[in-house]
Amino acid sequence: MKTDTEPILEINHVTKSFGTNTILHDVSLSIKKGEIKVIIGPSGGGKSTFLQTVNFLVMPDKGSITLAGNRVNPSDKRELCTHRRQVGMIFQDFNLFDHLTALANVEIGMIKVLGMKKKAATERAMAELDRVGLKDQANQYPAQLSGGQKQRVSIARALAMDPRVMLLDEPTSALDPELIGEVQSVIRDLGKGGMTMIMATHQIGFARSLADEIIFMEKGRIVEQGSPDELLAQGAATRTRDFCARIAEIGGE
Amino acid sequence: MIMDELLYIQNDVMPALMKGTWISVLLIVPSAIFGVCMGVLSATARVYGHRVVKFAGDTYVLLFRGFPLLIQLYIWYFGLPRMGIYLSPYWASVVTFSLCSGAYQSEYIRGALLSIKQGQLAGARAIGFTQLQTVVHVVLPQALRRALPGCGNEIIYLIKYSSLAYMVTCIELTGQGKILASASFKYVEVFSIVGAVYLLLVSMATWILNSLEKRFAIPGFEQHQA
Numbered sequence: 001m002k003t004d005t006e007p008i009l010e011i012n013h014v015t016k017s018f019g020t021n022t023i024l025h026d027v028s029l030s031i032k033k034g035e036i037k038v039i040i041g042p043s044g045g046g047k048s049t050f051l052q053t054v055n056f057l058v059m060p061d062k063g064s065i066t067l068a069g070n071r072v073n074p075s076d077k078r079e080l081c082t083h084r085r086q087v088g089m090i091f092q093d094f095n096l097f098d099h100l101t102a103l104a105n106v107e108i109g110m111i112k113v114l115g116m117k118k119k120a121a122t123e124r125a126m127a128e129l130d131r132v133g134l135k136d137q138a139n140q141y142p143a144q145l146s147g148g149q150k151q152r153v154s155i156a157r158a159l160a161m162d163p164r165v166m167l168l169d170e171p172t173s174a175l176d177p178e179l180i181g182e183v184q185s186v187i188r189d190l191g192k193g194g195m196t197m198i199m200a201t202h203q204i205g206f207a208r209s210l211a212d213e214i215i216f217m218e219k220g221r222i223v224e225q226g227s228p229d230e231l232l233a234q235g236a237a238t239r240t241r242d243f244c245a246r247i248a249e250i251g252g253e
Numbered sequence: 254m255i256m257d258e259l260l261y262i263q264n265d266v267m268p269a270l271m272k273g274t275w276i277s278v279l280l281i282v283p284s285a286i287f288g289v290c291m292g293v294l295s296a297t298a299r300v301y302g303h304r305v306v307k308f309a310g311d312t313y314v315l316l317f318r319g320f321p322l323l324i325q326l327y328i329w330y331f332g333l334p335r336m337g338i339y340l341s342p343y344w345a346s347v348v349t350f351s352l353c354s355g356a357y358q359s360e361y362i363r364g365a366l367l368s369i370k371q372g373q374l375a376g377a378r379a380i381g382f383t384q385l386q387t388v389v390h391v392v393l394p395q396a397l398r399r400a401l402p403g404c405g406n407e408i409i410y411l412i413k414y415s416s417l418a419y420m421v422t423c424i425e426l427t428g429q430g431k432i433l434a435s436a437s438f439k440y441v442e443v444f445s446i447v448g449a450v451y452l453l454l455v456s457m458a459t460w461i462l463n464s465l466e467k468r469f470a471i472p473g474f475e476q477h478q479a
Contacts, residue, residue, distance in 0.1 A: 057375050077383065085381030095376030098473050099395045109380035112390060143473025154376070161380055 008033045014063035023049045025220045038211035039200040046220040047200035051167045055087040088158030088166040093174050094150040096142040102153045103138040106160050128156035148179030168199035204244045216240040273429030280415045285408045287351035292358025300366045317356035325349050330421040342423035361403030365396035398474045405462035
C-alpha cells in the first residue's frame with residue numbers, strides 16, 4: 001500500500017556529459033505528491049538539462065528516473081512515450097505548434113496520444129483554456145497571441161494530458177515584464193490545486209512564495225537544498241542567499 | 254491566302270493539338286502528384302530517417318537530379334525491356350517525370366523541414382508523440398506550407414519538360430506540333446500555337462497554386478506580399 005509519504009518521482013544519480021563537458025554530476029532528487037520544488041542557480045548551471053533528463057528529452061548517461069514506483073527504461077520507445085505524457089513540460093519559449101490554433105494545440109495530444117474522441121477532446125481543451133483564462137482566444141493562432149498567452153496555452157496543453165508531475169523550465173524568462181504576472185498566477189493556482197511541480201526560475205520572490213523546497217544548483221551539482229526560510233533567512237550564510245542578493249542588486253526583484 | 258491559313262489551323266492544327274494537350278495533361282497531373290509524394294517521402298527520410306534510409310534518400314536525389322532527363326527517359330523506355338520490363342511510352346514518361354520531379358521537390362521540402370523550429374519537436378515529444386507522429390502532425394503540415402512556392406515552381410517546370418515525352422513516342426502536345434509542322438512546313442504558326450498552349454497551362458497551374466497558398470494560409474505562415 002502506497003502512502004503519500006512515498007515520492008511520486010525519484011531521480012537517482014543522473015549524470016550527463018556533452019563531449020568532455022559534464023553538465024550534470026550525479027544529481028538526485030525526489031518529490032512527493034503535491035510538493036513544489038524550485039531550482040535556482042546561475043545560468044549554465046545545469047537546471048534546464050536536469051529538467052530535460054527527467055522526461056528524457058535529454059538522455060541521461062547514467063542514473064535512473066522512477067515515476068510512481070515504475071523505473072523508466074529509456075530504450076523502450078513505448079515506455080518512453082508513456083512516461084513523457086505523464087510528465088508535463090513547460091518550456092521557456094513555449095514551443096506551441098505554430099500551425100494550430102490555441103484550441104487545436106491543446107486538443108492534439110489528447111486525440112493523437114490518448115486516443116480521445118474529437119468531441120471529448122474539444123470539451124476538455126476548452127475547459128483547460130478556461131482554467132488559464134484564455135477561453136475567448138481559443139481560435140487564435142500562436143502568431144496572434146502575446147508571449148504570456150502563448151505560455152498559458154502551453155500550460156493548458158500540458159494539463160490536458162493529466163500529468164502526474166509538471167516540469168517548468170524558466171516559464172517566465174522569455175516574457176516581457178508586464179506579462180510575467182499572468183503566467184505566475186496560473187502557476188500559483190496550479191500549486192494551490194495540488195499539482196506536483198519542479199520549476200527552474202530566476203524569479204526569486206516567486207520561488208520563495210511558492211516553493212516547499214528550494215534547490216540551488218551550480219556547475220551541474222545540487223549545492224544546497226532546503227525550505228525557502230532556511231536558505232533565504234536574514235543572515236543565513238548560504239550560497240543561495242548570496243546568489244539571490246546578487247540578483248536583487250542587478251534589479252531582478 | 255489568310256483564309257487558307259485559318260482553315261488549316263481550324264481543320265488540321267486545332268484538333269491535333271487538342272488531342273496532344275489532353276495527353277500532356279494526362280502526363281503532367283499524375284507526375285506532379287507522384288513527384289510531390291516522392292519529394293515528401295525522400296525529404297523526410299533524408300532529414301529524420303535512420304542512417305540507411307537517409308543514405309537511400311540522398312542517393313535517389315543525387316542520381317535523379319544528376320542524370321539528364323532525356324537519358325532517364327531513354328533508360329526507362331529503351332533500357333528496361335532488356336531486363337524484361339516493358340513500359341508503354343506513356344507510363345515510361347510518367348515514371349521518369351515523377352522520379353525526376355520528386356528529386357527536385359525533395360530539396361524544396363528538405364529546406365522547409367529544416368526551417369521548422371526545433372523547440373516544437375521537443376514540445377511534441379514532451380506530450381508523448383512518437384517520432385513519426387511528430388513528423389506527420391507537427392513538422393510536415395508546417396513544412397509543406399513553407400515549401401509550397403518552391404514546389405509550385407517545380408510543377409511549372411514539369412509542365413514544360415513533359416514535352417520530352419514525344420522523344421519516346423508518347424505523342425503529346427509537342428509531338429503533335431512536330432508532326433503537323435513537318436508535314437506543312439508551317440513551323441512558325443504551329444509552334445507559336447503550341448507555345449501559347451503551354452503558356453495557358455502554366456497560367457492555369459499558377460492560378461491553382463496561388464489558390465492553394467491562399468487556402469492553406471494561416472497567421473504566421475502567410476507568404477509576404479512584395
